[in-house]
Amino acid sequence: MSANPQYHLTVDDALAFDFGHILDVRAVYAVHAERNLRVLIALDNPSVENREKVFEKQYDLISGFPDLFFDFNLIPARNRAHHEMATDAKLIYTREV
16 A cells, blocks of 8 residues: 555554554554455453554544555454464564563
8 A cells, every 4th residue: 555644654554653552462464455454453451441542543544544444353362473363464563472
């Protein structure tokens, strides 16, 4: 996807940058299909506080890339390696423990 003027990043780079700043985000995956983008966000701790942080970033990304249709999904990390969480998606960001 092309860079967005608000972000000055591609959508994949924006996903990694935004969600990578949330400590409990273990990994972010994406599946691109034309203007649709399915995003899987693996959380170590899906507390209300962490989910709210993720939701705020989701809103920013939707606003920053209005030409895309996002489908965000939270998945539990459960101490799994990044290659075990979303095998059908492209790994965008990972934080190894």
